[in-house]
Amino acid sequence: xxxxxxxxxxxxxxxxxxxxxxxxxxxxxxxxxxxxxxxxxxxxxxxxxxxxxxxxxxxxxxxxxxxxxxxxxxxxxxxxxxxxxxxxxxxxxxxxxxx
Numbered sequence: 001x002x003x004x005x006x007x008x009x010x011x012x013x014x015x016x017x018x019x020x021x022x023x024x025x026x027x028x029x030x031x032x033x034x035x036x037x038x039x040x041x042x043x044x045x046x047x048x049x050x051x052x053x054x055x056x057x058x059x060x061x062x063x064x065x066x067x068x069x070x071x072x073x074x075x076x077x078x079x080x081x082x083x084x085x086x087x088x089x090x091x092x093x094x095x096x097x098x099x
Contacts, residue, residue, distance in 0.1 A: 005092045010084070014098065017080045032087040041086045043079050046072065052079040054086075 009025045021029065038059025044067065046053040054071035058064065073079035088096045 005088075005094070007096075007098065010088060010096055010098060013084055014081060017077055017084075032084070032091065041083050041090075043073075043076075043083060050074065052076060054079075054082065 006024070006028075009022075009028050012022060012025050013029070036059055037057045040057045040059070042055050042057055042065070043052045044055045044065070045051070052073045054068040055065040056068070058066070071082070073082065085096045
């Protein structure tokens with residue numbers, strides 16, 4: 001849980017999704033990537049290097065993820081930002097109101 005939600009960390013991720021992050025942002029990203037796999041949002045490269053699709057992990061060995069073919073991105077940055085916002089909502093209970 002992000003308590004209290006720090007919008008500055010979301011802005012930092014939006015501006016620089018790759019590379020070295022501040023310790024606070026790295027801790028947040030670690031928390032977002034930790035925990036049960038069931039229902040976790042992730043990305044699938046539907047066309048390597050060209051297109052990424054949103055998926056949700058099943059959390060069950062041998063059970064495939066749920067694919068969301070209606071949620072597709074042509075840049076990896078846009079895809080990562082979308083997943084960040086979904087994970088933010090899962091952790092805070094509220095939408096991230098920046099773009």
